[in-house]
Structure formats: structure tokens, C-alpha cells
Amino acid sequence: MTISATIRAEDPDRGKNYTPIPLRWIGPLRICGNAVEGEVRVPLATYESPLWPAVGRGARVSRHTEAGIRATVVDERMTRSVLVEGEDAARCLEAASALQNRLGELQSVTRSTSRYAELLAVRHEICGPLLFLRFEFATGDASGHNMVTLAADAVLSHILSTISGIRYGSISANYCSDKKATAINGILGRGKNVTAEILIPRAVVVRQLRTTAAQVAHLNTHKNLIGTLLAGGIRSANAHYANMLLAFYLATGQDAANIVEGSQGVTYAADRDGDLYFSCTLPNVIVGTTGNGKNLEGTDDVLRNLGCRDGRPVGGNARRLAALAAGTVLCGELSLLAAQTNPGELMKAHTSIERTKGEHRAP
Template structure:
């Protein structure tokens, strides 16, 4: 039809492109040469290079172009005209970027096509992760990185269905690299469980509180707690009173496990021997919601739960301008009015950020964490300052940008739960934190730092986009497929 000069229907063109990709380049070249159809949405994203030219190159040549920056990873599908090969090349590229020994092989453990060991997957789920299994739901997995943190480099796996999220976070990571990376600190570490005890009266509840919070009783309580666990250790108890009801918030270290089951068992064992000392007192529930698990709560925001971490970076003004297309002072001003004032007006609990939950959820899904704990784990305070540079030369940037994310309740583990599933374990292996560390708890602490640094990259990029009014254009470009009419 095209050779006869007839108007080829857009749907036929789309079908032509779909069948051409992965087979040969002839149809793609013909379709690529067609002029835009008047009054119709474009069906083909214009590549920077003829797809046929790139598709004839070897994987090695393509990876060399990716490593040099000549070819962009996110553009592989459009450039090659073959989505399946794009994924294959990108996996090789991710492996080529890995620095630490052993991590480069982890990406090859991730399923990427129909050759998936379904039997092994279902066996790993049995008795651990899911009941009444009828199948599984595939989620696309992308990467952010290299993420430079504390002198180390990480390729961070993110599972998400939100277009533009990974591209934006990668932009933040690129700015971070240009700035020399980020630094992080672990402020505290302790999973909590708060059983509800009904006492005879208010006086007995107060006596129970005094007993549990007395410093000289801690060793005795620790001995009772440790009877059910080798890795868990009781760190302290804080008791809240509501009439004759006592809410005992036990805080414990849990090694490389997220630790809810570990803390629950230890707490239950402790109470079995503690409550007989208070005749008439009764355990009403192992959880009294003062923990607080999977719900927004001020107690987590103030006291912390799981890993309390913070991450900081100083971005030179020229990097803010060239990579993030923004002005440091304007970004800092926006942060005050949006993330601080706006969140305060909304009555937010721990929501003083732009979109921390996006990145926490994506890392949690990729790395086998409990996705419901995204609620408290996403509590984050993002602070941004415009730091005067003192530069007076013409064209010099007057301000650098200091950004920090403080997250008091990141609840992660590298053993147990979803971390045992094959693909999720492979993601942890990519980060070098799979399983139990030689130093108990080191892997889980490192994962919490990585989560915080990834959030920082996302916050940095989004706040710069908002300050420059680039958010909607980015979403329309990356999160919307052309509509065929």
C-alpha cells in the first residue's frame, strides 16, 4: 500500500513494527522512513540512530557505547527496535558496571524471559510466603545507579509500574556521582513489639510500668527474652498507660532479620514469666498497636522503629544547573514551602518529603521486604539548603545545594520472609547484602542505608523538576504511550 502511495492505516503500521522487532529490520526501516500521518498521534518514538544500524552491532559494541555514555540505557528499546534484546543488553551492562566481586553474576539470576524455574519458585513459597497459590504477578524490574554511597558503588534494583520513576531517580544518582557521592549514618537500630496487658487497676498498671522501666531490671528481662532466640536481644522497654491497661513497647536488636517474629516470640516468652509477678494481670493481645506496625504513627516518627538512618549530599551549583536543570536557591525555597509547610498544613505524620514512598516501595518489592511496612518505613524528613559559595566571577554559581533525608523507621531484613524467594534474593545479591552477614546485622543495616540514599536521589530529582516546572513534561514523555487512532 505504501509503495502504491496509499495512506497506510496507523494500526497496520503498529502491527508492522510489532512483528518486525526481534525478527529483522526491513519493516522497521520502511516504517521509520514514512512521513508523519497528518492529524494522527505518532506511533513510533523517533530514535536517535537508525534501529537497523544499531541492531547489527554486537553486544560487546553496544555495552562499550553504554559504558562510554554514547548510548543511553533507558533508550535501548527505541534505539534497537527490539524490546527483548534491549533487556538482554541492559542486563549485560548492569553486570559490567558492578565493582564488588560476586555481585556481577547476581543480575543473571533474575528471570527475564519465559525460561523461568516455576517449580523451584513454588517450592520456595510453600509454608513461608503465600497460601492457596494460583500463580504469580510479574512486575517490571529496573535499576538505578551506579549509586555512590559512603565510598562504595551500588546498582539498586527497583520494581515498579510507575513510568518515569526510575529515569528520574537515575538523574538524581547521576548528580550524586558528579558531586562525589553521599554519606549516611545509622542513628539507631531496634525492632519493637508492644503487647497489651490488662491489669487489676491503675495502681497495678503503674507498678508494672515502674518494674519494666527500672534500669536495674533490664538484665533480668533480657535473660527472659533471650530464651527463644540466638540473635535477638532486648534493648529496652517503654510502657504507656491508659487507665488499667499497660502497653509495653519492647525494643530489640534482631540481627539481619527484619525481626517481627523474633521479637514476638521473645516477648511472649518474657510475659509468660513476668505477669505471674502481678496477680490478676492478663495478656490481652501480643500487639496493642503501640508498636506501631503497618500504620502511620507518631511514636515511630519520634522514637524510631527498625533502622533509623540519615543520608546527606552536597551538590555543587554547576551540577544542579547542568544535570538537574534547576537553581539551588529556588529548590531550597520550594522544599520549605512544599515539604515542610504544606505537609504541616496537611497534618502529616512523617510525610515531610516529596515522594519517599515511591522509592521505598520499589526497593521493598524488588528485595523481598514486607510491602505493607512501606507505611512507616517511608516516614522521611527531607531538608534542602542553599549554601553560599562566595563566588563572584561572572557565570559562577552563587549557591551549592545541601540535601539530607532522615528516616527514623526503615524496617528491612536480609534473611527470612520474601528474601528467600529466588528473584528477590538475586536483587539482594546485586547489592551485596543477601543473607546473614559475618557481623550480625551488618547486611540489614547496609540495606537501610541504601534505601535512604535511593530516596535521597528521588527527592533531589523530583524537587528540581518541580522547581523548574518539568514534572508534567517528563511524565508525558516517559509515562504515556502514544495513542493510536
């Protein structure tokens, strides 16, 4: 069952709404883990109408398993990098070394900028006379873009005033790395690092997905792993994480540009005596339940329906949202890979859903 809604973009010239972005509620998907528990419908805002039944099939599969999808929030930290300059690499190393034992001091500076920002770590990279500092913060229930920039600005000012021999370079240094697919984000994570996994009985694989565990595992190795390697993918091996993430981000009021790093991730599939173990690991799920855009009427309603307005400890609502995002990605990834094990199935689905006599159907 799906429930439809519409997101509209505002025309700045005429001051009224005119461009619809179709939204549907899919599921429910059965999900458990350290941030969410139960059966939850999820919203997807997209023009790619086949995405709804694809995620819906994955959600249906989750309800035919004993535990459903297990989503584990492994880590969370939002990053901002800054650039300082010295006369040479030796001076940059001296400055970096001076910072090693000053985390507590920098944490105090961070707390002066926000009730929720907490400095977790400082990493550095030296390139000639350039010192790149990567600050990692906890940001509560906010995705934290502005929060970490404000904190980084204060920390940078403090560093420049207390460590000699270095000077200001930039408040943003691309070592974060914001809205870019980079190795450092894939390795260290940016936002929520979440793994969603499911164990699907053989009978369900055959009946619901019309394939076998061996076929899915074989395709995942050849397509997602080897294909992405040959293409030069960066810390990533998946079929289409970006499709589900963008639709989920738009529906829940997130910064849609974060699908750039969010689309990084690894799909794992294994044949376990005919049962299918399937997982999606996403190191860069950047979501929040408070902050810019989250109190708009439509967004607020969506977050309430998802149970992300409840009175949890700080950060709990954002972790729930991240777990639901990862579970949604798994549903769509599973369905697509299953379809691609059968010749013609993918194109037949797109043709029947999106086109009638050569023209796009209305959603």
C-alpha cells in the first residue's frame, strides 16, 4: 500500500507553488537495531516512479523474514576542515604537534558556540607549507552543516591566537570533505555510518524476488565489486544507493546535495545454504531532524509520521532517521539486484511503469 503526497517548489517570481515532486509512503518495512524497532512506512519523493515498487518489494521481503532488516548505527560525526599556512612543512608539523594535547581546550571553545556541538577529534594532513585540519563533531539531532562551521571558525580563531608561526588559510579546506565523493569520507565517515542487513530464507528469495541467493551473490561480485573497481570507484561498490537516498532526503527535508558522499557504500551478498545474507554499508548518511527546513509544515508532518519527533535523548531522533534511510536503501538495492539476475526484467518493469505508447506516464 502507498500513500501519496506532493512536495512543491516555490516560484520566486510569482510567489506561489507550481512544481510538483511526487511523494509516496512505501512499506512498511520491518526493521530493528540500535536506533529503531518495528514496522515503519518510509517516504520517497521522486520522479523515478519505478523506485516506489522496487523499494516496496524490498520492504515486503523484510516482512517475510523473522527479524526483518537490522540497522546498526556504527558511528556518527560531522566534519569541517580548515586550512592554515606556515613557512614550511616543519613549522606545520610543530603546529600540528602542539594541538595533540589540547583537545580538551578546543572542546571548551566548541561548547561556547552551541549547546549540542561536541568536538570528538582533530586530524591533520601536511602538504608543503599547508596544514589541513579536519575537525570531527557530534551534532545532536542536527545534520550539523552550520553548527560545525560555526564551531570550526571559533576553534580556528583560537588556534591562530595561541599557536605562533601559522596564519589563516581558509575556513573551508575540502579535507572534510563536504558534498564530494572522497576516499577520506569512505574510510573515516561523515555523518552517520550505518549498516543495514537482512537474512532472507531460500523460499522467500525464490517466491518474492524470483531468483536465488547464489545468483544475487554472483551478480553482486561481478557487477558491484569488479565493475566498480574497473570504473575507478572511490570506496564504493553498489548499484544505486543514490536513488533511494535522494528520494528519502527530499521527503524528509535534508540537504539533497549530500547524496554525493552519501552514495558511497558497499553492498555485500552471500549464499548461506540457499538463504541470502544481504547488507548495505553506508558510511556517510547525513541527516537531521532539527535545523534548516525541518520545521516546514510538510517536512514536520513527515518527520512526525516517521517517529522522529519523539522525546528521545539528544541525537536519538537523527539516529532513528539514519537507520530508516539505510533500511530504505537496502530495500531498493536488493530489489534491483534481484531483477538484474533475470534477463529483461528490469527494462520490462521500467517500460510498464514509466511509459505508455512511448510517452512518460504521470506519476
